[in-house]
Amino acid sequence: MILSIIKVGGNVIDFPEKLEEFLYLFSKFPGKKILVHGGGVMASKFGESMGVMPEMVDGRRITDKDTLDIVTMVYAGLINKQIVAKLQSLKQNALGMTGADGNLIRSVKRPVKTIDYGFVGDIQEINIELVQTLLENNLVPVICAITHDQKGQLLNTNADSIASELATSLSKKYKVNLYFCFNKSGVLIDEKNEQSIVPLINEDIYTELKKENVIHSGMIPKLDNAFAALHKGVNHVWIGKAENLLLAAKGKLSGTTIEKHRYDLY
Amino acid sequence: MILSIIKVGGNVIDFPEKLEEFLYLFSKFPGKKILVHGGGVMASKFGESMGVMPEMVDGRRITDKDTLDIVTMVYAGLINKQIVAKLQSLKQNALGMTGADGNLIRSVKRPVKTIDYGFVGDIQEINIELVQTLLENNLVPVICAITHDQKGQLLNTNADSIASELATSLSKKYKVNLYFCFNKSGVLIDEKNEQSIVPLINEDIYTELKKENVIHSGMIPKLDNAFAALHKGVNHVWIGKAENLLLAAKGKLSGTTIEKHRYDLY
Incomplete structure (x- = not known):
């Protein structure tokens, strides 16, 4: 069976009209499918309005405790649930998730070498059985860029990596096509x-x-x-x-x- | 089969140590179970730090557009995912949800009579089949106080009402015991x-x-x-x-x- 994993990035999510158009196209996309989304500039915008400035080291974003909280609120809360509600209105039985939900994606906090990236996760394992159960029940997983370490810690995780790891793991059970929507x-x-x-x-x-x-x-x-x-x-x-x-x-x-x-x- | 629906309120959620103790007790609670949680003062606190003040009419909180966004971020994002990650570390296969996810709880925006409560939902229908599917797969639903109208709108919804409506709807399929944890x-x-x-x-x-x-x-x-x-x-x-x-x-x-x-x- 064909499974399509579609990743959409900030360049779509940051613009309500573009997002709406994209979700309409996604709803018309045939067959079993999974949506993976990042966060765009919204997290930085909310963070700044709360006085949390993005911390950068060598041009790389660092996820400290406050940033993790904001990312969790914006990705898993606001963006994920707005996407789910919109897809529901388009008759898609969307179910929003982080990697913590149902232990979907277990990751490990990135080890500190030259840079300490903070609460950033590198993916270890995908819960294939859970995805199968959801797809068999005609649910459409909508997955945001947060995972967990199964020890109680949420971790900020690259959305492209989530899409790729889902695709490779699920290739054992499905013929997987992977779509990256970018700018x-x-x-x-x-x-x-x-x-x-x-x-x-x-x-x-x-x-x-x-x-x-x-x-x-x-x-x-x-x-x-x-x-x-x-x-x-x-x-x-x-x-x-x-x-x-x-x-x-x-x-x-x-x-x-x-x-x-x-x-x-x- | 016995199903326990457990509602926990802000008086626990607002205190990390109390929440941790509660989640440990919840993890030891036997049998099929569902956790329903409210939000406590955290949403107001975050709102204020972002310059969104709670709007009150006749002592009743009004959910305007900005408040809905904050509530969605705090309830469905921060609190729900922290609870899920913690429960996962306690070997509970928790799955965090709003009423929009999997069309779990359809509600209707409260009609304006004397007061316009804004984006507040009154519950119309529970997706019993979805809950059964999740429970049969040994998932533990963790449900926050947000629902949707199936037309794309998220709605702020009383957590006690969610617990009660889940309990009554699921009584058709299970012997349901309902627990309200309060102060x-x-x-x-x-x-x-x-x-x-x-x-x-x-x-x-x-x-x-x-x-x-x-x-x-x-x-x-x-x-x-x-x-x-x-x-x-x-x-x-x-x-x-x-x-x-x-x-x-x-x-x-x-x-x-x-x-x-x-x-x-x-």
Whole structure:
């Protein structure tokens, strides 16, 4: 059975109209599905209004106790529940969750090496049986970027990592397609031209595009993660704009699809 | 099968040590169970730190848009997830929920008569099948005082009402016992003496105690609600202190048990 895991980021969540449009598209997305969401700038905004300033070390955000509380309130409270209520109005039986709920995602507090990231979790284990139970009961899990260590501590966790780990773990039970909705139309030949999408990337093409410097900087870890997911059993990974999600579902050219094998083998 | 629905209020939630003790007792509570929690003063405290002052009309709190956002953050985010993480560490497979999640509790925005309460919900329907599915899978629902109207709107909802409505609806499928943990040891003969607990109240005793003015003011709606629940099929209702919850579970004298029939009939 096909399972689609769709991750949506801050560039959609921060804008009520974009979020509404996205949730409508998500509701029309066929088959079993899971939504994973981050938080966007809302957490920083609320934090600042409460006098909690984001702490940065070497350009990296640190999750101290106050920041964890705010992130928990904004991600698991405000954003997650507004998404769930909206999806319910669209006849989707959405169930909002953190990784603590039903022990969905157990993580470990990131060990301190050069930087102490604070209450940040690295994922250890996904509760596959719970996801199966929910999906079998036609529930649509809506998962925010908080996990726990099963010892009582909540942990701030990267939403992209949650989506990837869910996808790879659930590949044992489903044919999993992973969709990353972000702020560009896909991998672009020319960064300034949103039409210049590379429709399909496999490992040969990836090697070539890196050599030609078409793919560089921030896009490399994204694609490395995508290939890592494919190697762990995920069927395909898509990256593109949220508004093109349904085109992607219908297999139409709309963003960049990442596949493990050469496509000329098909 | 026996199902215990346990409601805990702000007088426990506001104090980390009390909450920790309560959650330990809850984890030891035998059988199928559901936890319902309110929010305490934390929501007002956070609201004030963000410049949102509680709006009161005739001594009643009004839930405007900003207050709803704060309540959603604090109840569904911070408190609910801290409780879930703690219960997970106590080997309870807790799953935190609002009434929007899985369409658990559908409510309707309270109609405006003399007072416009704002985004406050009156409960219409409980999703019994969902609760059964969760309990059958050994999950422990942890439900906060937020519901939805199934049209996309979250609504602030009284936690006592959520506990009572869950209890009456689930009485169709389970033998339901309802526990209200509050700040007194039970119904007291002498308000100043915490030892003077009335151990058992049925309708005859209730009529008598009201006549003698032992039960008055704030206790009357509490007991009226309890009897209403009993008339709708709930097995028994208990009110008492959180720290006596396990004594209550063991049938030991610890608070006030409210039963429909004369106890001398048993």
